Amino acid sequence: MTPLERAEARFGWKLVAPTIAILGLLILYPLMYNVYLSFFDVQLNGSKTFVGIENYIKLLSNSDYYSAIATTSLYLLGTVVGTTLLGLAMALLLRDPFMGRGLVNAAIMLPYVAPVISVVFGWQFLFDPISGVVNYLFVDLLGLWSERSNLIGDPDSALWVVVLFDIWKHAPIAYLLILSKLVSISRDQYEAAAIDGYGPIGRFFHVTLPELYFVLATVVLLRLIWNLNRFEDVYLLAPNVETLPIFTYYQAFTGVIDQGLAAATSVIQLGVLSIFIWFYIKKIMKW
Amino acid sequence: MAAIKLKNIVKSFGDTAVVKGIDLSIEDGEFVVLVGPSGCGKSTTLRMIAGLEQATSGDIVIGERVVNDIEPQHRNIAMVFQNYALYPHKSVRENIIFALRRLKVDNADIERRLAEVSEMLQLEELLDRKPADLSGGQRQRVAMGRAIIREADLFLFDEPLSNLDSKLRSHMRTEIGKIHNKFGRTSVYVTHDQVEAMTLADKVVVLHDGYIAQAGTPMEVYLNPANVFVAQFIGSPSMNIIEGTLFNDYLLVDNYRLPRKQLSNVALQTVIDQQGIPVKVGIRPDFFNDSRLFPETDNTFNFTGLQIDLIEPMGFDKEVLFNLAGEAVKARLDLRSELQRDQQIDLVVELSRVLLFDSETDQRL
Numbered sequence: 001m002t003p004l005e006r007a008e009a010r011f012g013w014k015l016v017a018p019t020i021a022i023l024g025l026l027i028l029y030p031l032m033y034n035v036y037l038s039f040f041d042v043q044l045n046g047s048k049t050f051v052g053i054e055n056y057i058k059l060l061s062n063s064d065y066y067s068a069i070a071t072t073s074l075y076l077l078g079t080v081v082g083t084t085l086l087g088l089a090m091a092l093l094l095r096d097p098f099m100g101r102g103l104v105n106a107a108i109m110l111p112y113v114a115p116v117i118s119v120v121f122g123w124q125f126l127f128d129p130i131s132g133v134v135n136y137l138f139v140d141l142l143g144l145w146s147e148r149s150n151l152i153g154d155p156d157s158a159l160w161v162v163v164l165f166d167i168w169k170h171a172p173i174a175y176l177l178i179l180s181k182l183v184s185i186s187r188d189q190y191e192a193a194a195i196d197g198y199g200p201i202g203r204f205f206h207v208t209l210p211e212l213y214f215v216l217a218t219v220v221l222l223r224l225i226w227n228l229n230r231f232e233d234v235y236l237l238a239p240n241v242e243t244l245p246i247f248t249y250y251q252a253f254t255g256v257i258d259q260g261l262a263a264a265t266s267v268i269q270l271g272v273l274s275i276f277i278w279f280y281i282k283k284i285m286k287w
Numbered sequence: 288m289a290a291i292k293l294k295n296i297v298k299s300f301g302d303t304a305v306v307k308g309i310d311l312s313i314e315d316g317e318f319v320v321l322v323g324p325s326g327c328g329k330s331t332t333l334r335m336i337a338g339l340e341q342a343t344s345g346d347i348v349i350g351e352r353v354v355n356d357i358e359p360q361h362r363n364i365a366m367v368f369q370n371y372a373l374y375p376h377k378s379v380r381e382n383i384i385f386a387l388r389r390l391k392v393d394n395a396d397i398e399r400r401l402a403e404v405s406e407m408l409q410l411e412e413l414l415d416r417k418p419a420d421l422s423g424g425q426r427q428r429v430a431m432g433r434a435i436i437r438e439a440d441l442f443l444f445d446e447p448l449s450n451l452d453s454k455l456r457s458h459m460r461t462e463i464g465k466i467h468n469k470f471g472r473t474s475v476y477v478t479h480d481q482v483e484a485m486t487l488a489d490k491v492v493v494l495h496d497g498y499i500a501q502a503g504t505p506m507e508v509y510l511n512p513a514n515v516f517v518a519q520f521i522g523s524p525s526m527n528i529i530e531g532t533l534f535n536d537y538l539l540v541d542n543y544r545l546p547r548k549q550l551s552n553v554a555l556q557t558v559i560d561q562q563g564i565p566v567k568v569g570i571r572p573d574f575f576n577d578s579r580l581f582p583e584t585d586n587t588f589n590f591t592g593l594q595i596d597l598i599e600p601m602g603f604d605k606e607v608l609f610n611l612a613g614e615a616v617k618a619r620l621d622l623r624s625e626l627q628r629d630q631q632i633d634l635v636v637e638l639s640r641v642l643l644f645d646s647e648t649d650q651r652l
Contacts, residue, residue: 188372191339194359195366196386196433206385210376 031270037263044257055264065265068247071159072228075243078163079170080223084216086167087174091182092208094175112172120236123165127152158238165237166227174219181215182208214284221280228273244269289350289440289473290315291336296345298331305331307497309345313490318467318474322484323494323520330445332494333477337443338362349441365434366443369450371426373418373433380414383432404432407466424455431459435466442467442474448483460486481521485509493517511552511642515649518569518642524606526569526642527616533643533652534563541612545588549638555652566652569642572606575618578633588641591633598626607632 001009038055040048059065090108094101111119127134129150138145151157185208193203231245239246244265252262281287291313298306306328313319321329334340336347338359347354354362365386373382383404387397405411408428418426427447434442444463448456464487467474478484484491485505492502493516500520501513512518518526531540535558538545547553575590583589596615597608607618607626618634626632643652 186370186372188368188370189374191337191359192366192368192372192374192433193385194339195337195364196437197360197389199358199360202389207374210374213376 034263034266034270037260038267040260042259042263048260051260055260056268059261059264059268064242064247068242068244071241072243074159075163075166075230075234075241076224076227078160079166079227080220082163082167083171083174083223084219086171087176087178087219088212088216090171090175091179095179095182108175109172111169116169116232117236119169120165120233123161123237124152127161129153152238153240155238155240155242158241162234162238162241166230166233169233170223170226174223177215177219178212181212185211217284218280221276221284225273225276225280228269228276291441291473291475292346292348293332293336294346294348296332296335296347297343298328298335298340299343305497306335306342309494309497309499311492311499311502313473313475316471316473318476318487318489319492320476320478320484320488320490321492321494322478322481323500324479326496327494328497329477329479329494333443333445333475336441336475337364337366362441363439364441364443365437365439367430367434367445367447369446371418371430371450373426373429375418378415378417379410379421379429382418382429383410383436385433386437400436400438404436407435408432408462423450423452424459427451427455427459431463431466435470438470440473442472444474444476444478446478447476449478449480463487481523485521491521493520495520511651512569513651515567515569515644518644522571522573524572524617524619526571527611527614528644529568529570529612529614529616530646531566531568531612531643532563533559533566534561535559538566538568538641538643539563540568543588543590545638545641549586549588550641550643551586551639552641553643553652555643565646567644567646567649569644570616570636570640572617572619574636574640575607575620575634576636577620577624578635580623581635583635586639587635587637589633589635592631593634595626595628595630595632598628 037048039050039052041051041054042048094104094108126132127150129135129148134151135145135148139148149157151161189207189211190203193207198206229245230243231249234241234243235246235249242250248262248265248269251257251265252259291311293309293311296306296309297304305326309328309332311319321332323329331340335342336349338354338357342355349362349364374385377385380401384397384401387400392400401414405414408431410425410428410432413421413425413429418429421429427450430447447463448459451459460483463476467487476483476487488505490502491505491508493500493508495516501508501517503511508517508521512521512526515528519528529540531538533539533547533555535547537547538550578589578591581587590611593609593611595607595609599606599608603622604619605622605624605626607620608615609618609632610616620626624632644650645652
């Protein structure tokens with residue numbers, strides 16, 4: 001290192017020091033404390049008894065835990081595939097400029113920027129078994145269903161409502177990320193592929209898709225990471241859909257409160273999340 | 288193999304007409320160079336032949352087919368782009384054989400053709416690399432390889448050498464010439480560089496402002512330009528254009544009187560009244576000769592006592608600037624003429640090389 005680089009490095013450390021301190025206090029400390037808690041039987045009055053890995057054993061023998069994993073897997077699969085495909089489709093459609101593209105863009109972004117709680121109420125109203133428009137549409141108007149049903153009330157169908165809600169709310173961010181890459185692909189490449197004899201489908205697979213590889217991988221992994229932890233959307237819309245964060249919440253704060261067990265759940269989830277993040281940084285971003 | 292016909296091609300972008308009516312026929316196997324300054328419509332014309340732009344009106348015929356509504360992928364053409372347009376995710380090998388995969392050529396044949404092309408363009412060492420790892424010249428060769436391997440009916444080149452340094456450019460120019468001689472495919476080549484046009488073309492098409500200013504062999508456009516634009520665009524240094532007056536018996540330039548009878552390359556033979564008519568006189572710098580080395584004959588004219596303003600030595604040649612009828616005029620002399628600034632010189636010109644242009648319309652007389 002030259003003296004100049006050393007000085008730059010020292011200055012850099014000074015700049016990031018406050019951030020490191022705050023992150024350490026607000027993230028690293030609770031994280032470690034959570035790992036610590038997972039080895040204790042925690043009482044509400046604050047007294048703790050060391051139990052070793054008993055919480056983990058209890059958790060892994062709990063069938064509800066496995067059902068939460070299954071629910072989370074379906075939720076992840078549905079939302080990640082759905083948002084990515086919908087985002088890609090919208091980006092491809094809206095790639096070329098046309099009259100009113102700005103308005104369409106704004107309309108697409110709306111669900112993403114709207115507050116969760118307000119749109120959740122809207123969705124609950126849509127799916128209401130008595131006065132909701134969905135039941136009206138499928139039962140009264142189209143006659144596809146024989147009777148009105150409470151789609152959010154039934155945990156099995158509620159999962160798919162929650163998936164649909166997430167796709168609707170988060171496809172815009174996928175759309176935005178994909179579109180920004182899409183418009184930067186040079187026209188030359190498409191022209192060369194056309195000259196080489198490839199029609200629109202060949203050009204999509206040989207020019208567009210390879211160019212989008214990085215951004216698609218980013219969208220998929222970011223969606224996985226975000227949605228593994230997604231709490232508020234699911235809990236507010238359909239609290240009966242027990243994905244892992246909600247399962248953990250019920251363990252920690254409702255019924256027979258077991259914060260040690262909840263902590264153990266979180267630790268396992270953190271492990272899975274770390275693998276996703278490692279994969280994203282190493283394999284996709286290639287740091 | 289294919290001949291091409293362009294019939295009254297017009298192309299407008301919105302209200303802006305770029306190509307304003309081009310008629311051109313290109314014979315099977317011919318190497319045609321479209322040349323002109325930027326904005327003259329040459330690239331647009333090429334892109335219409337390729338099918339990358341749709342003509343606003345007019346017909347394009349390739350071989351027997353009117354291709355107006357045929358997509359580029361169905362025209363069986365190969366094209367070299369100015370920026371090469373290689374596929375960044377594919378290796379050099381995949382870039383080159385990409386079109387053959389689409390054509391479902393069998394693997395043995397692909398390998399044979401790849402070997403042939405990569406040997407010709409010296410690409411063997413590069414086949415497994417990605418375009419990002421290549422130099423500009425190497426990318427250019429890959430782009431050439433991708434076009435050649437097609438064995439397409441028609442080769443299109445869109446300023447393929449403009450991103451190369453001058454040494455590499457002249458090398459690749461020679462290579463393109465050799466490749467054309469070897470395969471003899473119909474080729475259309477766009478450039479703004481008149482040297483490329485002169486050296487490569489069977490037929491040069493000079494475009495100006497959306498129209499064809501002149502089409503002909505390189506020597507035709509060089510020796511017999513149809514108008515002042517072509518005269519000045521083709522040839523380097525460009526042709527001197529000097530104001531003059533044509534009388535019945537002689538051409539007056541400054542105070543020199545050139546006998547009209549010997550201006551054998553002037554078509555205008557009508558009787559001219561006493562005031563004479565104003566004309567533009569065109570003389571190429573290459574056609575001035577040092578009178579000390581070049582004996583005066585009946586068919587030459589000697590511009591005596593010219594005052595040299597500037598000498599630009601180029602090695603074998605030197606460009607000499609002097610004043611004639613108020614214009615800075617250039618002559619190209621070789622190293623035998625030993626000259627100094629401010630010296631006077633006599634320059635001889637063959638009268639058959641003196642061209643006249645209408646002073647209003649700029650057209651040849």
